[in-house]
Amino acid sequence: MPSAAFHAERRSALSAMLDQPVLLMGNGRQARNFPANPLPFRQDSSFLYFSGCALPDAALLIDGDQHTLFLPTPGPGDALWHGPTPSLAALADRYGIQTAPAEELEPSIAALARRPWSLAVSDPRRTALARRLTGQLLEYGPLNGPERLIEAVISLRLTLQEEEVAEMRATGAVTARAHRAAMAATRPGRHERQIAALFDGVLAAHGLGTAYHSIVTVRGEILHNEGYDNILEEGQLLLLDGGAEAASGYATDVTRTWPVSGRFDGRQRAAYDAVLAAQLAAIDRCRAGVRYRDVHLAAGAVLTRFLVDEGLLRGDVDGLVERGAHALFFPHGIGHLLALDVHDMEIFGDRAGYGAGRRRSSQFGLSYLRLDRDLQPGMVVTVEPGFYVVPAILADNDLLTRFQGDLDLERALTWTGFGGIRIEDDVHVTAGDPDVLTAGIPKDPAEIEALVGTGELRLDG
Ligand SMILES: [Mn+2]
Structure with a gap:
């Protein structure tokens, strides 16, 4: 399995190609017919490539050499229905990246000198969030983000390590x-x-x-x-x-x-x-x-x-x-x-x-x-x-x-x-x-x- 060091190196490579912060959205769970009956979860592939994280509702903010994985805070019934959630510190250890609660994503973006670029993902709810946070016109499909970001992601993912x-x-x-x-x-x-x-x-x-x-x-x-x-x-x-x-x-x-x-x-x-x-x-x-x-x-x-x-x-x-x-x-x-x-x-x-x-x-x-x-x-x-x-x-x-x-x-x-x-x-x-x-x-x-x-x-x- 690609290591945490692999994902960190890929993030640095992306960052070096762009003079621009990047927000990568992970997918969330999508309903099969009603929300408590979700489709099998599949993480967005670019998100996986730069984070190795296959948890739903995660987001990755890359700002120069500052890389942060934002993860959802478990709700009151989560431990009962879904079991215990590892702490942010344990997840930081697992993925080899600084972690923060999802609530801090919006203020972290507001504190940046420039609004980040982002990509649409197959989950419309997560794409809508990326659209709101970045002010970009993101639409899932072939034109789903800024050209330079898409080209950079393609050039990195095209040849395998x-x-x-x-x-x-x-x-x-x-x-x-x-x-x-x-x-x-x-x-x-x-x-x-x-x-x-x-x-x-x-x-x-x-x-x-x-x-x-x-x-x-x-x-x-x-x-x-x-x-x-x-x-x-x-x-x-x-x-x-x-x-x-x-x-x-x-x-x-x-x-x-x-x-x-x-x-x-x-x-x-x-x-x-x-x-x-x-x-x-x-x-x-x-x-x-x-x-x-x-x-x-x-x-x-x-x-x-x-x-x-x-x-x-x-x-x-x-x-x-x-x-x-x-x-x-x-x-x-x-x-x-x-x-x-x-x-x-x-x-x-x-x-x-x-x-x-x-x-x-x-x-x-x-x-x-x-x-x-x-x-x-x-x-x-x-x-x-x-x-x-x-x-x-x-x-x-x-x-x-x-x-x-x-x-x-x-x-x-x-x-x-x-x-x-x-x-x-x-x-x-x-x-x-x-x-x-x-x-x-x-x-x-x-x-x-x-x-x-x-x-x-x-x-x-
Ligand atoms: Mn085939």
Whole structure:
């Protein structure tokens, strides 16, 4: 877990970049349907990054080398309902920072020579407080604070320190156990819900939650399928996109796809091999100085070779990739930044994913690319190509007209019901070779076939 010294150093780095006090708001508890029934609490990621504090209703004021964590004073019934609250002195010790009661935040800001800059957070009540205390126009979304503050936060969070990478590697190892258990427990007649519960349960048995709602589906062509409504049938592929979140907030994000029966059929194996080859080629490109869009296009070229070989597309590979024809079967981007947020810093819109002078393409497929920076040592990115047979795409008149010469629609329709394959790993960019943080999770087809169906629905995975 990143240490108190790490957070202190990050605060000093932020302070050195700005001639300006900064107020960072932590989130509060948000009601699920009424206040006493709150949603599971998640701290704001920038707040975590600069404080390490995951307590609700906290605030952090950075004024030069004066850093203070303001914490709520427990109410009269709190000890009864929520247990004892550690003293401010004990919390100062835990977080390695001076602490003060929340009541002192407003007078402390009033005493500053300049009003601090702040950022909106996902909790509207806390954003409203930041707005009132700073007089800024803060609105949760891509424009949620002063440009210079957002840019400074992005530049610090963009490349990870060793302690952060170690945390993600450890979380990746737990994620590996959950993926293996899910593969082993898969067999025809079981339910998506059972596999999803097992996956989340193995993480919980290791003391961790999920970083996002796990996708567990035989309808892999529905990219962010949320439901668990299907019984697993012989001949289907099961796609599982899930990852653990560390207690410190760092995420893993891993997808594997395997045959329910434990054996890929001919088409499944051909498509699987192509997605895997695309993924390996893309991972190999995750090196310092490489433009991330080129990682995406490298995977696209490998997939396009397969699409042409299968007769789904026709023409030369380079031309097809340039026109984006492969997006008919690989409609999303190759991946995104990963750290404290699963799509790291997407709270700032495209600012984190697209550096100065770069914008999203308007081309079908490329328009869903969430990241297009030049890779730097210390960045962690996902690499997640896929192959999907999406009925909505094969019935989209605009797309069918645009790619009329490229697509063999009749042949494509014979693949209806195939579903989808995605293979995703988390890659740490270094000064040398790419460092795959989630390498312990089977993706070799023979290894997967040997594992599927060999286990029970047990939480000791
Ligand atoms: Mn992902």
